[in-house]
Amino acid sequence: MxxxxxxxxxxxxxxxxxxxxxxxxxxxxxxxxxxxxxxxxxxxxxxxxxxxxxxxxxxxxxxxxxxxxxxxxxxxxxxxxxxxxxxxxxxxxxxxxxxxxxxxxxxxxxxxxxxxxxxxxxxxxxxxxxxxxxxxxxxxxxxxxxxxxxxxxxxxxxxxxxxxxxxxxxxxxxxxxxxxxxxxxxxxxxxxxxxxxxxxxxxxxxxxxxxxxxxxxxxxxxxxxxxxxxxxxxxxxxxxxxxxxxxxxxxxxxxxxxxxxxxxxxxxxxxxxxxxxxxxxxxxxxxxxxxxxxxxxxxxxxxxxxxxxxxxxxxxxxxxxxxxxxxxxxxxxxxxxxxxxxxxxxxxxxxxxxxxxxxxxxxxxxxxxxxxxxxxxxxxxWTTRSGTASSDQVFLAKSGAITAKTLTLNPNGLTFRGLWQGNTQLAQGRDYTVSGNQLTLTATALTRLAGNRAYGTNATIEARFSRGLPWQIHVITYDSPVLSPATGTTSGLTIPTQFRGDQLATMEGKYADGTNAGPVNWSSYQEFNVSFSPDYPGNGLVLTPAFLNSLRDNTQATLVFHFWSGATMTYQVTKSGSTVTGTVG
Known part of the structure; x- marks a missing residue:
């Protein structure tokens, strides 16, 4: 290394x-x-x-x-x-x-x-x-x-x-x-x-x-x-x-x-x-x-x-x-x-x-x-397997009604034993159901776990298996992030962002002709923390000098930010010399 x-x-x-x-x-x-x-x-x-x-x-x-x-x-x-x-x-x-x-x-x-x-x-x-x-x-x-x-x-x-x-x-x-x-x-x-x-x-x-x-x-x-x-x-x-x-x-x-x-x-x-x-x-x-x-x-x-x-x-x-x-x-x-x-x-x-x-x-x-x-x-x-699931996150839109959510269990040869919140076991049938490896959290349970529905993680529960460590599941309240216009230079551009409980998964960039925008020219999806990076404490999405300097001059690039909730946000960036402007798609 x-x-x-x-x-x-x-x-x-x-x-x-x-x-x-x-x-x-x-x-x-x-x-x-x-x-x-x-x-x-x-x-x-x-x-x-x-x-x-x-x-x-x-x-x-x-x-x-x-x-x-x-x-x-x-x-x-x-x-x-x-x-x-x-x-x-x-x-x-x-x-x-x-x-x-x-x-x-x-x-x-x-x-x-x-x-x-x-x-x-x-x-x-x-x-x-x-x-x-x-x-x-x-x-x-x-x-x-x-x-x-x-x-x-x-x-x-x-x-x-x-x-x-x-x-x-x-x-x-x-x-x-x-x-x-x-x-x-x-x-x-x-x-x-x-x-x-x-x-x-x-x-x-x-x-x-x-x-x-x-x-x-x-x-x-x-x-x-x-x-x-x-x-x-x-x-x-x-x-x-x-x-x-x-x-x-x-x-x-x-x-x-x-x-x-x-x-x-x-x-x-x-x-x-x-x-x-x-x-x-x-x-x-x-x-x-x-x-x-x-x-x-x-x-x-x-x-x-x-x-x-x-x-x-x-x-x-x-x-x-x-x-x-x-x-x-x-x-x-x-x-x-x-x-x-x-x-x-x-x-x-x-x-x-x-x-x-x-x-x-x-x-x-x-x-x-x-x-x-x-x-x-x-x-x-080093010594044993542990069970996992398709995700450790369940997202609940604050602006919408709470509905049941389903995850896929990956027992890895083990037996699923149930769900717990701390020392309290959740009730099968009332709080969750299991069909094969499909684990469904009921709307009733999620409503209770979400509490006052503040943005971010409201509760953490865990799926336990016959051995190994339990799989944690975080119940998260969010709304789609909000991005704002920005102006900067090729030394860096920070897009003002209200994350509203969500977190960034990745970013892709393309030009109108369909070609990829960014230093990674073999994929539209750019490298995390190299081309872009979220600044959660500062409420911003940062586009790095490496990304901005790779852009074509006076040619608009369309960026799509993908969030872990499944939300996507579109943003346009144009470089003109050393000046960079960003607008909401």
């Missing part, structure tokens, strides 16, 4: 590049004895390795679940440059106490290494990395370290600077391997993060990636000590799980004839859903199938054949992000993480949550989860 202020490396070009980076995994439909996790009980990683004599598959299974110390030792140019405080022993104490069994510690070496031969890594930096690794191991955690953002800083130049890049890569791993040769084998080395090479075809990229992985393997194995048999983690090109990249990695691993190898990929979901672009507002059948297909490929290529897979990063791109309005609706994100946990377990894949700190999962300053409920749902997915 990428830096705190940007998370951008994955998104800086069109869908081809982006889909290449949307690395994937394998989702099996059922658990089998050969692929499902059966991690041995253990107090810590060292005990597991010492007393259980684990196989590579067993070791990687014992690493589940895993967590990334993101945007810290991989930050550029230094550990605290991207907003996180320096790592502490207490941080790993917390991670261990929260149930994690391993940590991935990404490391960027570039700014702590000479850029010319002999490519010496600064001793102070090397010692700092060693200190952090030792803290994690002291807590009984398995640890993975790597060469991280170096991948795009200088490794990517291999096609035009082959010999120097290869020499620097070998020199880097020679020094790292020497420093850690006597560390416990609960430490794993990962060759290179998201391998990428400038201006290359897939075939060329695969060749360069194979060359680096092989050089990494040779250097580490020749360094002796525990490195002679240490588990080594090899990435596919881009850490992508498309079949072509999995096959190439499988072929290379076979050629190395080393049983102590681990394959790695990343997974951030179906791209339109992961960033909310091209209308990908829901974790729908397409997104679900993308996840299933990816996990199936990994299981078929690796885990079903006894080759361990460490999924080094997963999550949703730029979610959560407390610095901006959420681009992904909460219930849809919860459904993503719920299925992800199940599919990973079914495929026998160990997964490492990408956590950039600062604005995401674990606050490095307070050592508290920024969203405990979301983390609890991720944690629950």
């Amino acid at each position: 990428k830096g705190t202020h940007h998370l951008t490396e994955r998104r800086r070009s069109g869908p081809g590049r982006l889909l290449g980076l949307l690395v994937a995994l394998v989702a099996a439909i059922g658990l089998t004895s050969t692929t499902a996790f059966a991690a041995p009980p253990h107090n810590d990683a060292a005990t597991a390795l010492t007393h259980k004599a684990l196989s590579p598959m067993g070791t990687v299974a014992a690493m589940q679940p895993s967590w990334n110390l993101g945007n810290t030792l991989d930050a550029i140019p230094d550990e605290t440059s991207w907003g996180n405080p320096a790592a502490t022993k207490a941080l790993f104490d917390t991670i261990r106490a929260q149930g994690f069994r391993s940590v991935r510690i990404p490391v960027t070496w570039t700014d702590h290494q000479s850029s010319t031969a002999p490519y010496t890594i600064d001793a102070t930096w090397m010692n700092r990395v060693k200190q952090v690794v030792d803290w994690a191991q002291a807590d009984g955690l398995y640890v993975v370290i790597n060469v991280h953002h170096d991948s795009w800083q200088w490794v990517a130049k291999m096609p035009t600077d082959h010999d120097n890049v290869l020499a620097r890569f070998k020199a880097s791993w020679t020094q790292i391997a020497s420093k850690f040769r006597d560390s416990s084998k609960t430490l794993l080395f990962e060759s290179n993060n998201e391998p990428q090479f400038d201006n290359t075809t897939d075939a060329q990229g695969i060749q360069y990636n194979d060359e680096l992985n092989t050089a990494f393997h040779t250097v580490v194995r020749q360094s002796g000590g525990n490195n002679a048999t240490r588990l080594l983690v090899l990435p596919s090109l881009h850490t992508n799980s498309s079949q072509i990249f999995l096959d190439a990695l499988s072929t290379e691993m076979k050629s190395l004839a080393d049983p102590n190898l681990v394959a790695t990929v990343h997974y951030y979901g179906y791209y339109p859903f992961s960033v909310n672009v091209a209308g990908g507002t829901r974790f729908d059948a397409t997104s679900q199938q993308d996840m299933t297909d990816n996990f199936n490929r990994i299981r078929a290529t690796f885990t079903s054949k006894g080759i361990p897979v460490y999924l080094g990063e997963y999550g949703l791109l730029a979610y959560p992000d407390s610095n901006h309005p959420s681009r992904i609706e909460r219930g849809e994100a919860i459904k993503y993480f719920e299925q992800f946990g199940h599919d990973a377990r079914a495929a026998g894949v160990t997964t490492a949550l990408w956590d950039p700190g600062t604005f995401a999962f674990l606050s490095r300053a307070t050592l508290q989860w920024t969203d405990p409920e979301l983390f609890n749902r991720i944690k629950s997915s």
Whole structure:
């Protein structure tokens, strides 16, 4: 994953590049004895390795679940440059106490290494990395370290600077391997993060990636000590799980004839859903199938054949992000993480949550989860399924009569047990009915739950199932939002907006000739928080400089704002030089 202020490396070009980076995994439909996790009980990683004599598959299974110390030792140019405080022993104490069994510690070496031969890594930096690794191991955690953002800083130049890049890569791993040769084998080395090479075809990229992985393997194995048999983690090109990249990695691993190898990929979901672009507002059948297909490929290529897979990063791109309005609706994100946990377990894949700190999962300053409920749902997915529904929102128009509303239950193999509001169980028949998987809330119940019908969430109820976490349903009163004319510049335009209890789902833009308006030229639906963003406290819809500067001059663009209630609002925008005017459609 990428830096705190940007998370951008994955998104800086069109869908081809982006889909290449949307690395994937394998989702099996059922658990089998050969692929499902059966991690041995253990107090810590060292005990597991010492007393259980684990196989590579067993070791990687014992690493589940895993967590990334993101945007810290991989930050550029230094550990605290991207907003996180320096790592502490207490941080790993917390991670261990929260149930994690391993940590991935990404490391960027570039700014702590000479850029010319002999490519010496600064001793102070090397010692700092060693200190952090030792803290994690002291807590009984398995640890993975790597060469991280170096991948795009200088490794990517291999096609035009082959010999120097290869020499620097070998020199880097020679020094790292020497420093850690006597560390416990609960430490794993990962060759290179998201391998990428400038201006290359897939075939060329695969060749360069194979060359680096092989050089990494040779250097580490020749360094002796525990490195002679240490588990080594090899990435596919881009850490992508498309079949072509999995096959190439499988072929290379076979050629190395080393049983102590681990394959790695990343997974951030179906791209339109992961960033909310091209209308990908829901974790729908397409997104679900993308996840299933990816996990199936990994299981078929690796885990079903006894080759361990460490999924080094997963999550949703730029979610959560407390610095901006959420681009992904909460219930849809919860459904993503719920299925992800199940599919990973079914495929026998160990997964490492990408956590950039600062604005995401674990606050490095307070050592508290920024969203405990979301983390609890991720944690629950490691061991069991939970039921969901087609939505976690029921919208009631304030200007109209309240009528019954129907949701589709997704039991995920569980049994629906009923609805509750706090400790009070709702009455089936009076408050709701169930027909198959169709859950209907009656007008009587919704009238009571809506109360005085103030805009926004009036009540929250939950659907409970035979196990797992309950599914929350928010009863929301709204009226269609009201937009007003506005004038601004290409530096930004804020449309005065009365949201009236509703929330923005997405925005599409088109010109009169039917072509798409906005920087995303392959879809009329623009990217949330990149082209547009709601400002709920400020009662505005913000059109960004990126969007406005992409517009044709003196040509009206018609925007359609889609809201979660189902309401749509049309708005016209015209750019003339640096001036932008907006009118209500």
